[in-house]
Amino acid sequence: MLERSYEKFFRQNRLPHLWCPGCGNGIVMKAIVQAIEKKSGWTQDNTIIVSGIGCSSRASGYMDFDTLHTAHGRAIPFATGIKLARPDLNVVVITGDGDCTAIGGNHFIHGCRRNVDLTVILFNNNIYGMTGGQASPMTPLGKKATTAPYGSIDRPFDACKLAEAAGATYVARSTAFHVQHLVKMIEDGLDNAGFSFIEALVQCPTAYGRRNKIGEPAKMMAWMRDNAVMKNVWDKLPDDKKIGDKFPIGLFYKAETETYDEAYHHVIEMAGGAAK
Amino acid sequence: MKSEFTLKLDRCKGCGICVAFCPKQVLALDTLGKVYVAHPENCIACGQCELRCPDYAIFVDKLKQEAADKK
Ligand SMILES: Cc1ncc(C[n+]2csc(CCOP(=O)(O)OP(=O)(O)O)c2C)c(N)n1
Ligand code: SF4
Ligand code: SF4
Ligand code: SF4
Ligand SMILES: [Mg+2]
Numbered sequence: 001m002l003e004r005s006y007e008k009f010f011r012q013n014r015l016p017h018l019w020c021p022g023c024g025n026g027i028v029m030k031a032i033v034q035a036i037e038k039k040s041g042w043t044q045d046n047t048i049i050v051s052g053i054g055c056s057s058r059a060s061g062y063m064d065f066d067t068l069h070t071a072h073g074r075a076i077p078f079a080t081g082i083k084l085a086r087p088d089l090n091v092v093v094i095t096g097d098g099d100c101t102a103i104g105g106n107h108f109i110h111g112c113r114r115n116v117d118l119t120v121i122l123f124n125n126n127i128y129g130m131t132g133g134q135a136s137p138m139t140p141l142g143k144k145a146t147t148a149p150y151g152s153i154d155r156p157f158d159a160c161k162l163a164e165a166a167g168a169t170y171v172a173r174s175t176a177f178h179v180q181h182l183v184k185m186i187e188d189g190l191d192n193a194g195f196s197f198i199e200a201l202v203q204c205p206t207a208y209g210r211r212n213k214i215g216e217p218a219k220m221m222a223w224m225r226d227n228a229v230m231k232n233v234w235d236k237l238p239d240d241k242k243i244g245d246k247f248p249i250g251l252f253y254k255a256e257t258e259t260y261d262e263a264y265h266h267v268i269e270m271a272g273g274a275a276k
Numbered sequence: 277m278k279s280e281f282t283l284k285l286d287r288c289k290g291c292g293i294c295v296a297f298c299p300k301q302v303l304a305l306d307t308l309g310k311v312y313v314a315h316p317e318n319c320i321a322c323g324q325c326e327l328r329c330p331d332y333a334i335f336v337d338k339l340k341q342e343a344a345d346k347k
Contacts (some may be wrong), residue, residue, distance in 0.1 A: 001282035001337050016287040
């Protein structure tokens with residue numbers, strides 16, 4: 001067989017990964033390295049992967065770059081520090097729906113607000129996977145969790161809307177089913193100078209699917225196939241068709257503004273330059 | 277046969293995603309829950325199985341015409 005070129009971006013001695021059978025995290029991890037592979041000039045030595053804590057955040061341990069597995073909810077602050085100290089590096093953040101929008105919610109919105117030049121990929125499995133299935137701020141209404149045995153009554157965040165409102169300059173969504181589209185959304189996010197946010201829907205058959213009787217992994221992916229609507233089509237849909245489980249995917253927002261590292265560099269210059 | 281399969285069975289967790297999304301019902305799981313190629317002759321080398329395998333356990337390469345004729 002032709003050796004797949006993306007395999008060099010994995011720490012081979014760590015595979016197979018520890019994710020459950022059919023977990024969507026592996027699909028998104030591969031999409032990320034395939035997107036990075038397409039960027040000329042991005043190498044294993046100048047690209048840093050930073051993650052928080054959660055099943056999804058375990059991805060950094062399998063990726064053969066300089067990687068940083070940080071504290072729960074704190075991947076964005078660590079990544080911001082790297083970017084300010086070394087603006088020449090490409091910094092990619094991997095986070096979960098709990099990591100990013102619960103404990104890390106403030107770090108997330110302020111990273112967006114500052115337009116730090118990071119690409120943040122949120123693995124959204126709608127649950128705290130690692131700790132056994134507590135509801136996250138992205139658990140849909142009515143869905144069950146160990147902390148919501150009768151179904152969640154907490155209105156969920158739309159992390160894409162949150163990112164846009166908070167000041168991110170690239171905002172997109174895709175799913176583990178739409179692999180090529182997902183790679184493209186990540187690739188375009190890597191291109192954007194500024195805070196790029198990509199929400200990737202992933203199936204968690206163990207902590208979310210089973211409890212909600214959604215069935216095996218392929219069924220959860222078929223649900224993504226059947227309910228995701230491309231943004232251009234979504235925009236033309238009348239409101240009475242945007243019902244049930246339907247949700248939009250694609251590029252939602254793009255803008256150009258000075259990045260935080262550029263602004264910070266000006267401050268360094270005004271203050272007389274960085275210490276050598 | 278239009279394709280050559282490579283299975284890295286130590287990686288396969290038997291999730292069934294490749295089986296479910298194969299448009300030609302080429303793949304199946306064996307008694308131990310690992311993937312196997314049940315109907316290779318029906319494979320159209322579309323790559324859907326490889327695309328969505330979360331464990332990078334199944335690979336499909338299109339065979340060049342002469343190689344395919346020999347099979
Ligand atoms: C400070 C702190 N609080 C709580 C935890 C426990 N904890 C570990 S992972 C996690 C939630 C993970 O959910 P998510 O970010 O959605 O990741 P997933 O496992 O679903 O991929 C929590 C609460 C922790 N490790 N550290
Ligand atoms: S608990 Fe869920 S998110 Fe965690 S590895 Fe298992 S399937 Fe994946
Ligand atoms: S998708 Fe991959 S891990 Fe799942 S059964 Fe097929 S080969 Fe095995
Ligand atoms: S390449 Fe396509 S037809 Fe062949 S086994 Fe894979 S999914 Fe089925
Ligand atoms: Mg989660």
